[in-house]
Amino acid sequence: MDNHLRCAISKAMNTIQDICIIGGGLNGCALALTAAQAGLSVTLIDAQPLADHTDAGFDGRSYALALASQRLLATTGLWDDLDDHAQPMLEIKVTDGRAGEGPSPFFLHFDHAEIEEGPMGFMVEDRHLRAAFLAAVAETSITHITGKTVTDQSIHPMHATALLDDGTGINARVLIGCDGRRSSTAERAGIARSFKDYGQTALVCAIEHDLPHNGIAHQFFMPAGPLAILPLTGNRSSIVWSETHETAKEVSQMADAAFIDHLKPRFGSFLGDIKLAGARWSYPLNLTLAKSFVGERLALVGDAAHGVHPIAGQGLNAGLRDVAALVEVLAEAKRRGEDIGSPLVLGRYQQWRRFDTATLAAATDGFNALFSNDNPLLRGLRDIGMGMVNKVPALRRSFIREAAGLTGDLPKLMKGQQV
């Protein structure tokens, strides 16, 4: 190699990007795309080889995207590809049920017709979302590194460096950890996290059913934990069935036929006959919260910052809200000429998201504790509470807006505005 070329390569290696994203999941891709569109230079590092994500089969996983999250995808230009694969959630019915007793006469009913913004959300399969993100990332100036792991990170006066397992160093003003609830990025930065186990495991799968779901999402609160039936495109629904760790373990070891036989009596016959579509998954339900969402030239996004109990599908929605807030903070700072990795700038992201997240964790926690309980007194209170929410339209509308992700200090991308 001649000196000139070597010099050019070493110069390219020494370039300082605006942001280096560690973790190529949905949040990582969303952040890379929105940041690149806002004029930031981006490197995205994914430990998985590209081929692992592009396997086209339906694996049974899907997301309940709140309306606010859908707006972010629409603003980013992704929704055109997703619209055909998305099932609008037109109504949500929440029922207090006990196996064998049928639903309680009181139930909460949220109808999107009561708010003017549109459906409360959309059900989208994991494979479609991933494919749309990866296709969009490939069309941009984002440097997408796949199949490489970050082994170390270091802080310098004006940048941070992520070191890859092949010895390459990526320099950026800010490193952003999108590497999930066991975030190595946070761990290497010495950011501790608190952990809470809910004593439950979510059994997740998709089913095909004879009768149409009419865009209605159901949530049954059972003594052991909630059962959600969320409408997918066609006559298919996504099931999130929460049980105690012990019961869940037994159920997850059952063969498919026995599993379906076990599931059927839980929600009755309103969808007709059901059968399994795709694989079955199980996720222990726990909450992790990083002590800080930022560090020196470091920000944490999504589960790396806060892994919440995934009831109501708030995990991805909360992650996308981090993405929208962080991109807005960083893009504005860059246009002002600020150092985007300075404590001043990163502090704004921390301040914006910590409050929201603590509220969400507490609310989800409280909701679940109240409903996953067979205490007759609590059950009575639930019935009264549900009756009240149903009778007071303003209260009901505020629940609907909350479910649609339209409350709080909304980042621009979630209002459908460009950053």
Place this chain on the structure above:
Amino acid sequence: MTTAPQTAQTTVDPSEIAKFEAMAAEWWDPNGKFKPLHMLNPCRLDYITRQIASEFGRDLSTDRPFEGLRILDIGCGGGLLCEPMARLGATVVGADAAERNIPVAQVHAEQAGLEIDYRFTTAEAMAEAGEQFDVVLNMEVVEHVADPLAYLTACQQLLKPGGLQVCSTLNRNPKSYVMAIIGAEHIMRWLPKGTHEWSKFITPDELFELLKSSGMTPVDRKGFVFNPLGWSWSISDRDLSVNYVTASIKPD
């Protein structure tokens, strides 16, 4: 009116670097003694960058949009405005009449990898030397000078024809007395007591008249409003009751 030297201090005595680094760290600590300035800074920068972008037809979403523009910041302190301007691509001169600020700002710019020409001098001295700029930033200075018109005239002379001056200061009314002097100096202790002399505060109309007398054409004025609930500042079209900012152009 001044005896400040005109030459730049370009080198920092190595034995004093540690001291200057400590002072620079203090200037740039978001929770330190310059916290009020750090809270206001994003708002000031939003106004300044948008005014420059619109006057010179630059796109802020591109890299180094201010490339080719020569910008002077008067009363540059630790470089809280100079560094962002340099990062946006401008050629920046920072002037301060307080000699000890210069090496502090130099040390920090060097750490930030930015090239900024910091000088211990005044607007009047630079005007006399015939310096010319596309933009003069004149932020929270005019309320501290003895002769505002003489000072603003020097600022006007420093501009090329068609050049932009951004000038901010404090309004003079009972509210600004309560907010800036009782609130910021006595209650919050954001600023040392005696930082401001209320009688020297200038109303927006007075400032527009002064700018016109200095040979500038005022084109815009906005308020910087502190929101105690969100603990943050925002730009207001209507509320110029305490802190406010103006843009004016030097006619061709």
